[in-house]
Amino acid sequence: MVRVLLNVPRQVRRNEPFDVKLLISHPMESGQRRDAVGLAIPRDIINLLVVTYGNEEVLRMDLFPAIAANPFLAFSMTAVASGTLSITFTDDHGVTQSETATVEVV
Amino acid sequence: MIARRRFVLTAAAGTVLPVAATASHVQVAVLIRQLVGDAKLAEGRVKLDLPVLVENGNTVGMTVSVDAPPGAVHSLHVYAEANPLPEVCHIRFGPRAGVPRIQTRIRLATSQTVTAIAQMHDGTFWQDSVELLVTLAACID
Numbered sequence: 001m002v003r004v005l006l007n008v009p010r011q012v013r014r015n016e017p018f019d020v021k022l023l024i025s026h027p028m029e030s031g032q033r034r035d036a037v038g039l040a041i042p043r044d045i046i047n048l049l050v051v052t053y054g055n056e057e058v059l060r061m062d063l064f065p066a067i068a069a070n071p072f073l074a075f076s077m078t079a080v081a082s083g084t085l086s087i088t089f090t091d092d093h094g095v096t097q098s099e100t101a102t103v104e105v106v
Numbered sequence: 107m108i109a110r111r112r113f114v115l116t117a118a119a120g121t122v123l124p125v126a127a128t129a130s131h132v133q134v135a136v137l138i139r140q141l142v143g144d145a146k147l148a149e150g151r152v153k154l155d156l157p158v159l160v161e162n163g164n165t166v167g168m169t170v171s172v173d174a175p176p177g178a179v180h181s182l183h184v185y186a187e188a189n190p191l192p193e194v195c196h197i198r199f200g201p202r203a204g205v206p207r208i209q210t211r212i213r214l215a216t217s218q219t220v221t222a223i224a225q226m227h228d229g230t231f232w233q234d235s236v237e238l239l240v241t242l243a244a245c246i247d
Contacts (some may be wrong), residue, residue, distance in 0.1 A: 057200035060198045063195055066189050075209075076205035077202050100228075
């Protein structure tokens with residue numbers, strides 16, 4: 001389990017784009033670095049991030065080692081009804097973690 | 107004794123594996139060709155925002171925006187030609203996507219050209235490139 005910060009406005013207007021900000025505390029070890037004795041440090045990154053709202057997919061992102069440590073992502077989306085925004089990500093070990101936030105449409 | 111052993115190990119590892127092998131312009135061109143296929147790739151509409159002078163390649167703020175109404179963009183793709191792996195990220199937008207603009211932080215191994223490509227739902231492709239200088243490279247060692 002890693003720490004996730006998900007920032008979503010509590011109330012949004014119907015069909016009007018709003019910003020979502022996401023920060024995941026993850027080392028995103030690139031697999032290019034060596035330790036003190038010269039051995040390669042194995043790669044350990046988040047490689048897939050999926051954002052869904054209700055049953056609809058908002059965004060799907062493939063990540064590579066070129067994404068900086070503690071990945072940050074800001075994007076825009078719209079909503080037509082109140083619901084739950086869900087962020088799911090998978091790392092190189094196949095571990096999946098989710099974070100949710102509720103959005104109220106006024 | 108330990109220090110010497112450590113030195114020998116490091117030296118051996120350095121000779122066997124090339125340090126910081128990087129991708130190339132050709133590799134990126136091939137990846138872009140695979141993505142675009144036979145379609146035409148034009149300049150414009152997509153805007154890649156990166157600092158031209160990067161002090162620290164470990165975290166570089168990047169904004170990619172597309173001059174298009176919400177829902178018109180199919181996907182965004184970013185390539186860094188002199189990183190060990192040229193691909194940076196691929197983003198696919200779903201039906202609930204809003205303004206086509208994303209912001210993230212990337213790593214840059216050295217001074218290079220970064221390219222962003224936007225694929226529209228109408229099948230057209232648009233690109234933008236930024237050539238930048240990196241003074242402190244992203245951690246290779």
